Amino acid sequence: MKLNCINSILRVFAVTILFVSCSSDLDFDQVNDLKLEPVFIANLAYFDIPANELVADGGTQIIYDSRNFDIFKKQFLRDYLKKAEFDVEIENTIERGFVINMLLLNSQNQILTTISFVVPAYKGSPNVIKYPTEVFENQRLELLKQTQNIGFVALMTSGVPLDENSLGNLKLRSSTTTYFEIEAK
Amino acid sequence: MRAKYLILGLLFQLSCFSQNKEVLYNFTSIPQSLLVNPSADVSYKYYFGVPVLSGVSVNLGSSSFSVYDLFADNGVDFNDKVRNIVNKSSRNDKVVTNQQLEVFSGGFRVGGSESRSYVSFGVYQEFDFFMYMPKDLALLALDGNKDYMGKVFHLDDLNVKAEVLSVFHVGFHKKMNDKLVLGGRAKLYSSGANAVSTHNSGYIFTGQQPGTVNLYSQIISSNLELKTSGISRFTKDEYDGNIARDIAHNTFFNGSLGLGVDAGVTYYPKENFQITASIIDLGFINQSKDIETLTYKGTYQYQGANPDFSGTDDPENVFAEFKKAIPRDTLYNKYTTWRPTKIYASLQYSFGYFRSDNDCNCKENIKERYRNAAGIQLFGMTAPREPLVAVTAFYKRNIFEKLDLKATYTIDEFSSTNIGLGLSGTIWKLNMYALVNNVLEYKDISKASSAAFQLGINFVFQDSED
Numbered sequence: 286m287k288l289n290c291i292n293s294i295l296r297v298f299a300v301t302i303l304f305v306s307c308s309s310d311l312d313f314d315q316v317n318d319l320k321l322e323p324v325f326i327a328n329l330a331y332f333d334i335p336a337n338e339l340v341a342d343g344g345t346q347i348i349y350d351s352r353n354f355d356i357f358k359k360q361f362l363r364d365y366l367k368k369a370e371f372d373v374e375i376e377n378t379i380e381r382g383f384v385i386n387m388l389l390l391n392s393q394n395q396i397l398t399t400i401s402f403v404v405p406a407y408k409g410s411p412n413v414i415k416y417p418t419e420v421f422e423n424q425r426l427e428l429l430k431q432t433q434n435i436g437f438v439a440l441m442t443s444g445v446p447l448d449e450n451s452l453g454n455l456k457l458r459s460s461t462t463t464y465f466e467i468e469a470k
Numbered sequence: 471m472r473a474k475y476l477i478l479g480l481l482f483q484l485s486c487f488s489q490n491k492e493v494l495y496n497f498t499s500i501p502q503s504l505l506v507n508p509s510a511d512v513s514y515k516y517y518f519g520v521p522v523l524s525g526v527s528v529n530l531g532s533s534s535f536s537v538y539d540l541f542a543d544n545g546v547d548f549n550d551k552v553r554n555i556v557n558k559s560s561r562n563d564k565v566v567t568n569q570q571l572e573v574f575s576g577g578f579r580v581g582g583s584e585s586r587s588y589v590s591f592g593v594y595q596e597f598d599f600f601m602y603m604p605k606d607l608a609l610l611a612l613d614g615n616k617d618y619m620g621k622v623f624h625l626d627d628l629n630v631k632a633e634v635l636s637v638f639h640v641g642f643h644k645k646m647n648d649k650l651v652l653g654g655r656a657k658l659y660s661s662g663a664n665a666v667s668t669h670n671s672g673y674i675f676t677g678q679q680p681g682t683v684n685l686y687s688q689i690i691s692s693n694l695e696l697k698t699s700g701i702s703r704f705t706k707d708e709y710d711g712n713i714a715r716d717i718a719h720n721t722f723f724n725g726s727l728g729l730g731v732d733a734g735v736t737y738y739p740k741e742n743f744q745i746t747a748s749i750i751d752l753g754f755i756n757q758s759k760d761i762e763t764l765t766y767k768g769t770y771q772y773q774g775a776n777p778d779f780s781g782t783d784d785p786e787n788v789f790a791e792f793k794k795a796i797p798r799d800t801l802y803n804k805y806t807t808w809r810p811t812k813i814y815a816s817l818q819y820s821f822g823y824f825r826s827d828n829d830c831n832c833k834e835n836i837k838e839r840y841r842n843a844a845g846i847q848l849f850g851m852t853a854p855r856e857p858l859v860a861v862t863a864f865y866k867r868n869i870f871e872k873l874d875l876k877a878t879y880t881i882d883e884f885s886s887t888n889i890g891l892g893l894s895g896t897i898w899k900l901n902m903y904a905l906v907n908n909v910l911e912y913k914d915i916s917k918a919s920s921a922a923f924q925l926g927i928n929f930v931f932q933d934s935e936d
Contacts, residue, residue, distance in 0.1 A: 310542070310543040311537065311538070311541040311542065311543060312541055312542075312543040313541050315540075315541055315548040315551075316548070318547070318548040318549065319548055319549060319552065320549055321549075321611055321612060322549075322612075323610065323611060323612060323613055323614030324613070324614040324615075324616040324617075325614040325615050325616065326614075326615055326616050326619075326676060326686065327676075327686070327688060327772060327774070328684050328685055328686050328688060328772055328773060328774035329774050329775070330774045330775045330776050330777065331683055331684050331685070331773070331774060331776055332776060332777050332778075332779065333683055334779060338779075338780070348779040349779075350777035350778055350779050351777070352775040352776065352777055353775070353787040353788070354775045354788070355787070355789070356788055356789060359789070372685075374685070435775050436777075437777040437779075439779065456683070458683070458684060458685045459685065459774070460685045460686060462616065463614075465614070
């Protein structure tokens with residue numbers, strides 16, 4: 286009986302050894318290396334102007350509108366946005382050429398930067414232009430992070446007169462690609 | 471920074487799995503086996519657990535990755551490890567933790583020495599955490615949507631619940647005759663902190679659809695809901711107390727209350743053949759203290775900042791529109807949570823007669839006349855999507871009169887190599903037990919997908935020892 290007791294003690298201790306097991310080298314400080322680098326694509330802006338709304342004689346004409354666009358001022362983007370790209374695609378089926386200026390405006394409505402897109406007149410063949418990607422990094426990105434409004438100026442260059450029966454549209458479609466770097470530090 | 475820890479927290483919840491206590495189940499030399507089957511064929515004159523040491527159990531593990539996968543000091547970039555884990559995981563991978571600590575426990579036989587009716591009671595603290603791998607949200611956080619045009623990111627991948635509670639319980643089991651034991655247990659739950667976000671739906675979509683005016687079709691359809699109880703005061707700026715202490719206090723003295731029952735049956739069709747079944751934690755908690763429900767419900771289609779040259783002034787603001795479409799609402803309604811209910815069943819065949827050293831062994835149970843027992847056990851537990859199930863084969867051996875061994879082999883969706891070992895020994899009136907599972911993984915615990923242990927010390931008094 287006594288022997289049994291001693292044995293039982295030994296056995297109970299034996300089981301505790303199971304808890305003292307080995308483990309590979311671990312480094313929990315690696316958490317600090319975590320860096321998320323997601324890339325998000327979103328719509329930027331679009332418009333579609335039919336020619337019959339641009340009733341004009343053969344001379345130049347300017348139309349303008351601005352929109353609230355303070356998304357890049359949000360704290361999260363100010364902290365973690367590392368790069369942004371604008372991609373713009375314009376399709377013109379109006380027999381007039383255009384120059385479209387995209388303006389980034391600060392809260393005082395001062396122009397921070399202007400991006401110009403020259404659009405040739407429609408000549409009967411497909412007229413879709415994909416413009417080179419506008420990249421915002423470093424200094425230019427800081428301008429984007431101050432942007433409160435986005436403005437569009439469409440300047441119609443001289444050419445054939447337009448009336449309410451004119452055909453065609455001026456269509457702009459655009460997107461923004463945002464590159465984040467989210468770190469603990 | 472906060473976002474990073476949130477994401478990391480979601481990925482790394484020292485993930486664990488189910489509450490299956492396959493080694494403890496029907497290990498009747500341990501009084502705590504009554505907590506997994508109130509009809510367990512346990513007999514005693516009276517017993518009490520050593521306060522705080524009578525029952526400690528922790529389950530740790532993960533169905534899709536191990537601590538080693540994430541934190542190995544092997545020169546692999548940490549971000550690559552996180553990405554690998556997310557990529558190889560599925561949305562049904564589970565992260566389940568359960569921890570229990572008995573504060574006190576005890577039991578006594580009612581009636582005279584011929585009686586076969588027993589009462590047991592106690593208080594234990596429990597922590598539960600259950601989460602499915604939020605795979606789509608993790609992908610979105612790691613990669614963004616650029617490389618996933620046309621993919622629907624499901625918001626219902628977010629499915630998580632957590633609770634800290636204390637359980638006051640009283641159980642009764644009675645040997646109706648030599649063949650049948652019936653048992654039941656009533657439980658009063660006191661929940662100190664609860665968080666539930668299991669009824670989410672919605673999606674985030676970015677795609678290109680021909681014929682639309684915009685470059686992309688971007689839709690967020692959100693039906694997110696987080697219910698909390700006993701937590702919201704800690705999130706307020708003016709709170710300056712000790713969160714751990716306050717949760718502990720609420721858990722035992724000021725929790726949301728609930729009721730539940732356990733029930734079980736043990737039946738011997740033949741002397742050496744035993745069938746058992748039990749249902750544990752069939753109950754609910756009425757979450758009523760410091761309740762707060764957050765919801766984000768609505769649909770938003772993002773168009774961009776679009777000029778209108780017709781001259782009408784439309785002062786739209788993307789952010790304001792988004793907040794209006796999917797508003798954050800706070801509600802203060804009571805809600806009911808159901809406890810994770812567990813079901814066990816077993817078949818056991820006993821063989822090999824036991825030769826006692828004692829002169830008289832007449833008070834011993836029928837089964838303890840046998841030296842060996844083997845059989846199978848089934849386990850099931852309710853979970854937000856589909857129940858968890860496990861099958862266990864076991865072998866029990868009475869090594870010495872007062873030393874029992876149980877070995878188990880369990881197959882479930884987490885592992886097919888889960889071997890468990892348990893020892894229960896009694897020295898004088900001191901019963902000690904230690905149970906571990908997944909022993910094969912102990913050669914390098916950091917690579918284990920799961921680990922569970924239970925241990926405890928009780929004083930058990932039998933008639934034969936008087």
